Amino acid sequence: MKMIVLFLFVFISGVFAGNANSQETKVSISKNNKPIREILGEIEHQTDYLFVYSEKEVDVNQRKTVNVSQQRVADVLSSLFRNTNVGYAMEGHNIMLMAKTTQTDAAQQKRHITGVVKDIKGETIIGANIMIKGTGTGVSTNIDGEFSIEAAAGDELIVSFIGYLTQTIKIDSQKTLNIKLLEDTKTLEEVVVVGYTVQTKSAVTGSVAVVKADKLKDVNTLEVGSMLQGKVSGVYVSGSSGEPGQASKIRIRGKGTLNSSVSPLWVVDGVIVGEDPGLNPNEIDNISVLKDGSATALYGSRAANGVIVVTTKRGEYDANKYSVSVNAGVSLLSTGRLEMMNSQELYDYQKSWNNQSWFTEELLKHNTDWFKEASKPGLYTNANITYTGSSGRMRSFVMADYYREEGAIKDFTLDRFTFRSNNDVKFTDRFTMSTKISGSLSRTDSQQRSVYNTYLYLPWDFPYNEDGSIRSGQEQDWRGRDGINDMYDLQWNWSRSKKLTVDGTINFNYQITDWLRFESNNYIRYISNRSESYTDKRSRSGQSDKGSLSNSNSLLTKQFTNQMIRFEKSFGKHKVNALGAYEYTRHFYESTSAEGRGIQPGREILDVTTGIKSIGGYKDAIATQSALFNANYDYDNRYMGQVSYRMDESSCFGKNNRMGHFFTVSGGWNIQNETFFESLRESVNQLKVRVSYGSLGNTPGAYYGHYPLYSSMMYNDEVAYFPSQMGNADLSWEKCYTTNIGIDARFFDRFGVTIDLYNKNTSDLLYYAPLPNISGYTGQYKNVGAINNKGLEISLNADVIRTSKFQWTSDFNIGFNRNRVTELYGGKPELKGLKRLEEGRDMDEWYLREWAGVDPANGSPLWYTTDENGKRTTTDSYNKADRVYCGSAAPKFTGGWMNSFSYKGFTLTANFDFVYGNLLYNQSRELLDSDGAYADYNSMKLKSGWKRWEKEGDIATHPKAINGGNKNSNKSSSRYLEKGNYFSLRNLSLGYSIPEKLCGKLGLQRVNVSCSADNLFTLTPFSGVSPQLSDSSTDGYAGTIYPLSRRIVFGLNVSF
Structure with missing residues (x-):
């Protein structure tokens, strides 16, 4: 899965590195003054883990006390081996125990190692864990997927991130590492852009929808707004014309203003652009649609109509490619x-x-x-x-x-x-x-x-x-109104x-x-x-x-x-x-x-x-x-x-x-x-x-x-x-107060x-x-x-x-x-x-004269009106008909x-x-x-179910046609x-x-x-x-x- 990469990086991983399963598996143990061997056996009994160690390096007969309830295995092991020379590393379903090197030896051997962590598609991974096996030393990758760490030859780096398979890298003479992690389809989690921050989807507390590039470009158009049509709940997209290059109208969760703009705010790569920026679909990596107050809050006065956050594509390290x-x-x-x-x-x-x-x-x-x-x-x-x-x-x-x-x-x-x-x-x-x-x-x-x-x-x-x-x-012999043939004028006009x-x-x-x-x-x-x-x-x-x-x-x-x-x-x-x-x-x-x-x-x-x-x-x-x-x-x-x-x-x-x-x-x-x-x-x-x-x-x-x-x-x-x-010196801000309750389930x-x-x-x-x-x-x-x-x-x-x-x-x-x-x-x-x-x-809501149909006796148009007694009746006089609400x-x-x-x-x-x-x-x-009002205009064909009045007694949908129109019908x-x-x-x-x-x-x-x-x-x-x-x-x-x-x-x- 492509990872969203934006300059605003806020995710940083936990202190202990490990694969996704190690960060989630928990145990409950009550052992008082028992050998470490017995405690390790209890962990194996409750989990799928298998411990690997040499008794020459690890004293498993030493007695320890452990009383925990639903604690992560990594936390139990850290407590168990605190203040000892024993370190551990988790790799898949194996946990390796080994003796730590001395501070003096480590200091003599350590050197500066830099690297970058990417997924299989070449996208950098933000917040990946890099730990030196058997130690508590570790770092996380930055916004560009890069890291630097002090390590010695012979050390093994454990590289992990939630949603990816853990990888072990052994250090020899290299100073720069290019690491690719494979997706773990069981635990892979999406990262989304939310108001100046980048968060894992599980950590998002607002209403956010993400549309990726491959979902956008299913429609052949240059207009990005229209590509969102039908893809995000609560987002209504309509057009004003089919003319090439015409922009769409976007409404997020209805209209909430009278004279101000009802269009959403556009943000591109962290920059508040305002109106639709006219981007090319081929330069977009993904779009996040922010809909509630929590998601849009940091855009404040610009976000009452929702926010559309666009992330454009970025280069990849060591993957030169032309398309x-x-x-x-x-x-x-x-x-x-x-x-x-x-x-x-x-x-x-x-x-x-x-x-x-x-x-x-x-x-x-x-x-x-x-x-x-x-x-x-x-x-x-x-x-x-x-x-x-x-x-x-x-x-x-x-x-x-x-x-x-x-x-x-x-x-x-x-x-x-x-x-x-x-x-x-x-x-x-x-x-x-x-x-x-x-x-x-x-x-x-x-x-x-x-x-x-x-x-x-x-x-x-x-x-x-x-x-x-x-x-x-x-x-x-030209019968049309105004006597104009566009084709004649188009010979010269442009x-x-x-x-x-x-x-x-x-x-x-x-x-x-x-x-x-x-x-x-x-x-x-x-x-x-x-x-x-x-x-x-x-x-x-x-x-x-x-x-x-x-x-x-x-x-x-x-x-x-x-x-x-x-x-x-x-x-x-x-x-x-x-x-x-x-x-x-x-x-x-x-x-x-x-x-x-x-x-x-x-x-x-x-x-x-x-x-x-x-x-x-x-x-x-x-x-x-x-x-x-x-x-x-x-x-x-x-x-x-x-x-x-x-x-x-x-x-x-x-x-x-x-x-x-x-x-x-x-x-x-x-x-x-x-x-x-x-x-x-x-x-x-x-x-x-x-x-x-x-x-x-x-x-x-x-x-x-x-x-x-x-x-x-x-x-x-x-x-x-x-x-x-x-003028009005007291004119103040239009304010929008939003409440949102959401549930995400899989x-x-x-x-x-x-x-x-x-x-x-x-x-x-x-x-x-x-x-x-x-x-x-x-x-x-x-x-x-x-x-x-x-x-x-x-x-x-x-x-x-x-x-x-x-x-x-x-x-x-x-x-x-x-x-x-x-x-x-x-x-x-x-x-x-x-x-x-x-x-x-x-x-x-429409406020119109209400159409009552056609008078079967003479084909006249009818509208509803209210008489002096307050009774609803009909009239064939347009001016006497009263206006009422007719729907939205x-x-x-x-x-x-x-x-x-x-x-x-x-x-x-x-x-x-x-x-x-x-x-x-x-x-x-x-x-x-128009029922004859415009004899010099063409007319549309009547649809199925429509009928024009022709003779007395006809039940019709359309009034009698009269030259010049029928009573303003x-x-x-x-x-x-x-x-x-x-x-x-x-x-x-x-x-x-x-x-x-x-x-x-x-x-x-x-x-x-x-x-x-x-x-x-x-x-x-x-x-x-x-x-x-x-x-x-x-x-x-x-x-x-x-x-x-x-x-x-x-x-x-x-x-x-």
């Missing part, structure tokens, strides 16, 4: 269950009500499929090369990656080049330095094609003249953007003593964006301005530093790890934009435009400084406790409340390590209980919420300013389950409250309310079948969340578009199911994700299912609310690894070929493009957006 992978495939358009009418279907639909003079059967001469005209198989390419290895005291990981994705809709293309170099240099045994440099350069071309228009164009219109030239849309991102990190690590270490972590980020858009004067959209050109440029710089001191020490069965740190973050952003009109074709420079259409600019800067403390205590791997405190000072608040104070306490109990549980360990391998409580924080979505602000406008060709935002070394119950209360909500017009301001930021999220998360994993030739592993997760607004400003409900906030209700856009539960099947060299994986209980507002139906109401439930096959992949012997003959280490497919099917009642996509700013709105694509990809990976 090359090439993936190529094709993307195919999928519009889900939305089907547009063809020419005949649209004619049949409109013939009963379209009385315009041009509406004749002549229209049927043309039957244009506008999606077919706009789409094509989009080529997908990803090429990657990596190097990992070492030279002397430096180890490196270097990666270069090229990614190109052509959209399944024409004229959408993304190109991105990514580079990363991670280097670790060990100058001395105490001082190390790490550098990380990464960057990406991307270009996006969209060519101004309107996906929206593609849905609306009439099939009666046709794009080309008989001579093959493109029609403009201004022809007399839009493109470029983005350059550079990240640099330098870390210093100095081991002051064996138990005290100083770390310095320093980071800078530079992002430059440039966007251009050209509209030719020959195009329809460019005629009014006689051509236009717009340019916008932005620059973001971010600086981060963390200076930390760590304490790590073991006292027998007691382990204490603590840290204290100072942190500073600075963010600076500026942008400029300009648009000119009146430009000649071929002269695409702003300087040659004849007039200014618009000009703008913006700057902002924020800073945060923090002090933090954390302490972890572990007794005998049975009882764990943690306390954390963080103080933040942010420029986002006024002088009265810049300080935020956040804390957490947590505890854990490994019940399986108790004496009374020993008889159950064969069937219940793990049973741990976790409890945590803590506070977190959040800052305003606007950086200057505490300041009075002015806005600008043009008046008589002069710039004028007017007050817009009222049965028969095959089936695992994790269950978490949580309750999250967010108070002092940051909200932009509107002010009366008479005040002269539009609004003011205030702390005005509270929200509660509570839920249940369940994760199951199983080795369903585990034989030498065939393996089937399965992972299933599900997360339930309930959201409630518990307090609002003034206790008054607040309208937010088609939703309304009210105390006691879900913050994502938030899912009741989300989850995923992942399966992997392996047979010899073949591996088949199938990953599913699902959502249930949310209602989506299908905004596209206002236009495409297509206005917003619960009519267009649809269930957003879905069950999707996210990815299906088949791979084959060529046998190692054949690879060896070819001079290669590994060769793998694969074929995978994304988005193969989605089962859903939703009639729109996809229930997985919604508006980028507001959850639950689904419109005429760029649809998802099905993708088939073939891959080749070679290591040498």
